[in-house]
Amino acid sequence: MCGIVGYIGNDDAKEILLTGLEKLEYRGYDSAGVAVRSKDNTDLFKVKGRIATLREAVDSNVTATTGIGHTRWATHGQPNQTNAHPHQSTTGRFTLVHNGVVENFQELKDEYLSDVNFVSETDTEVIVQLMERFEKDTNDTLEAFRRTIELLHGSYALAVLDHDAEDTVYVAKNKSPLLVGLGDNFNVVASDSMAMLQVTDQFVELMDEEVVLVTKDHVKIQKLNGEEVTREPFTAEIDASDIEKGTYPHFMLKEIDEQPFVMRKIIQEYQDENDQIKLDQDVRQAMADCDRVYIIAAGTSYHAGLIGKEFLEKIAQVPTEVHIASEFSYNMPLLSEKPLFVFISQSGETADLRSVLVEVNRLGHPALTMTNVPGSTLSRESNYTLHLHAGPEIAVASTKAYTAQMAVLVILAVDTARAKGLTLDFDPLKELAIVGNAMEALCDQKDQLEKIAQEYLQTTRNCFFIGRGLDYFVGLEGALKLKEISYIQAEGFAGGELKHGTIALIEEGTPVIALATQEHVSSSIRSNVSEVVARGANACIISPEDLYKEGDAFTFSDVHPLLTPLASVVTLQLISYYAALHRDCDVDKPRNLAKSVTVE
Numbered sequence: 281m282c283g284i285v286g287y288i289g290n291d292d293a294k295e296i297l298l299t300g301l302e303k304l305e306y307r308g309y310d311s312a313g314v315a316v317r318s319k320d321n322t323d324l325f326k327v328k329g330r331i332a333t334l335r336e337a338v339d340s341n342v343t344a345t346t347g348i349g350h351t352r353w354a355t356h357g358q359p360n361q362t363n364a365h366p367h368q369s370t371t372g373r374f375t376l377v378h379n380g381v382v383e384n385f386q387e388l389k390d391e392y393l394s395d396v397n398f399v400s401e402t403d404t405e406v407i408v409q410l411m412e413r414f415e416k417d418t419n420d421t422l423e424a425f426r427r428t429i430e431l432l433h434g435s436y437a438l439a440v441l442d443h444d445a446e447d448t449v450y451v452a453k454n455k456s457p458l459l460v461g462l463g464d465n466f467n468v469v470a471s472d473s474m475a476m477l478q479v480t481d482q483f484v485e486l487m488d489e490e491v492v493l494v495t496k497d498h499v500k501i502q503k504l505n506g507e508e509v510t511r512e513p514f515t516a517e518i519d520a521s522d523i524e525k526g527t528y529p530h531f532m533l534k535e536i537d538e539q540p541f542v543m544r545k546i547i548q549e550y551q552d553e554n555d556q557i558k559l560d561q562d563v564r565q566a567m568a569d570c571d572r573v574y575i576i577a578a579g580t581s582y583h584a585g586l587i588g589k590e591f592l593e594k595i596a597q598v599p600t601e602v603h604i605a606s607e608f609s610y611n612m613p614l615l616s617e618k619p620l621f622v623f624i625s626q627s628g629e630t631a632d633l634r635s636v637l638v639e640v641n642r643l644g645h646p647a648l649t650m651t652n653v654p655g656s657t658l659s660r661e662s663n664y665t666l667h668l669h670a671g672p673e674i675a676v677a678s679t680k681a682y683t684a685q686m687a688v689l690v691i692l693a694v695d696t697a698r699a700k701g702l703t704l705d706f707d708p709l710k711e712l713a714i715v716g717n718a719m720e721a722l723c724d725q726k727d728q729l730e731k732i733a734q735e736y737l738q739t740t741r742n743c744f745f746i747g748r749g750l751d752y753f754v755g756l757e758g759a760l761k762l763k764e765i766s767y768i769q770a771e772g773f774a775g776g777e778l779k780h781g782t783i784a785l786i787e788e789g790t791p792v793i794a795l796a797t798q799e800h801v802s803s804s805i806r807s808n809v810s811e812v813v814a815r816g817a818n819a820c821i822i823s824p825e826d827l828y829k830e831g832d833a834f835t836f837s838d839v840h841p842l843l844t845p846l847a848s849v850v851t852l853q854l855i856s857y858y859a860a861l862h863r864d865c866d867v868d869k870p871r872n873l874a875k876s877v878t879v880e
């Protein structure tokens with residue numbers, strides 16, 4: 281979604297900002313812009329489209345050592361050049377970039393700015409116009425900034441330049457993430473540390489209801505009442521090479537291939553010196569204390585949650601519910617007496633989850649976040665965190681984070697079972713090592729999966745995924761993967777549900793991808809396949825070696841039956857990847873989508 285960068289120092293601001301914006305491209309955006317402040321002017325460059333286009337638009341003769349930049353994912357107003365950020369106040373004195381949504385922008389316009397001629401259709405412009413209005417009233421930029429943010433309802437991360445003031449970037453946030461990065465004789469602002477790893481790995485987290493003044497050699501954090509705040513920086517532990525594609529054509533393919541290593545990393549991180557599970561004692565206690573787990577997640581992470589419920593109930597005998605975050609926010613079910621909330625989120629920034637977490641915290645229930653980004657908002661605001669250790673995931677389509685989520689969930693389930701004294705014939709760390717090997721073998725069979733994508737999906741309009749039990753949940757994920765990157769209308773169904781309606785959609789040549797990895801339902805799912813084939817479907821059965829039957833399109837090495845989702849999904853990820861590739865889709869940056877969804 282939207283991204284913010286800012287720089288104040290002695291070097292060429294525009295280059296640092298453009299490089300920073302390139303690092304944020306993976307988040308998804310539709311327009312971009314930068315503003316750089318030189319002695320005489322604050323120059324604005326904005327385009328609809330990619331950062332490459334912005335680069336061409338930026339005047340290379342402009343020299344400036346202070347600036348702000350933005351990638352926009354439209355919420356209010358068309359994705360066009362006018363609505364792109366930065367926005368300027370009427371006189372051009374104030375220039376601003378904003379992530380988030382100002383919910384009361386119309387009320388603010390009506391009450392304070394009825395005489396102002398607005399240029400854009402955005403909610404954002406109201407903020408910069410308020411700054412100008414209040415500066416006129418007070419002759420004090422900081423006071424104008426404070427007054428402005430006190431009036432805003434909704435979510436925001438802001439960086440503002442004042443052309444008339446000495447070099448300062450004014451910064452504030454509410455709900456949306458924002459960091460200040462520290463350097464020698466320069467400082468930076470970023471909505472994601474990845475954007476500024478090029479210049480620093482030292483970052484200071486900002487909190488809601490703070491105003492922050494960033495100069496080239498100082499960062500001053502104040503609460504809204506003026507009280508000063510000191511906060512230690514943290515080191516962003518991301519290897520800059522992790523966020524490069526290397527020799528891969530796409531991040532998605534690189535991330536699919538990384539899954540065996542992620543399995544090994546998770547084993548290493550969750551194993552103690554006696555080869556037993558190593559888990560935070562507080563998390564163990566929270567699991568022991570609860571009478572029901574409520575998993576809250578969205579998209580792919582929700583699909584991991586569905587598998588997690590199976591693990592927690594079958595292995596640890598903990599009653600578990602899985603909820604789509606955006607539904608739970610508005611329709612909370614009756615809760616048990618001792619609930620434990622488990623938020624599953626790759627990014628740790630998803631706004632739909634955060635609004636549930638705010639409510640859960642208000643009610644005083646314990647919350648555990650499973651995330652790939654330990655310093656993220658959800659992680660900070662939960663009682664406990666379990667790290668996914670998948671490494672930065674850049675492609676919009678989530679792959680390695682999903683398998684990491686399932687791996688950590690199975691470790692949590694087994695640990696809980698053991699803490700309860702349940703006898704288990706299951707060592708998750710050993711089984712995950714087998715999964716890692718199976719994934720590796722699978723990734724070596726790309727040619728075969730590319731052929732399947734071509735044969736079944738090259739020209740189709742739609743596609744169905746079917747399965748039973750765990751396979752049904754993997755089918756949902758396969759369908760999401762395919763639709764988001766190839767734009768094929770794809771749906772996942774429980775095999776037994778087809779004849780209750782969906783089978784009406786099957787016609788000559790309709791691709792149906794069936795997962796047959798569960799022995800106890802193997803013959804039923806194969807019967808469902810026969811039913812669709814009898815109606816003309818082009819069926820593609822995927823099975824593990826021990827359940828293979830002649831005619832199956834693809835088979836993968838055996839893994840523990842409970843862990844087949846971790847292997848079978850890799851086939852679906854690769855099939856989706858090649859389907860998108862052969863349909864000339866932008867694999868890593870699918871249309872309309874954002875990597876981390878920071879608006880509700």
Ligand code: M6R
Binds near residue numbers: 630633677678874876
């Ligand atoms: O960062 P999160 O795991 O909270 O994100 C949730 C979804 O937005 C995400 O999984 C989305 O569905 C992916 N694009 C799917 O590939």
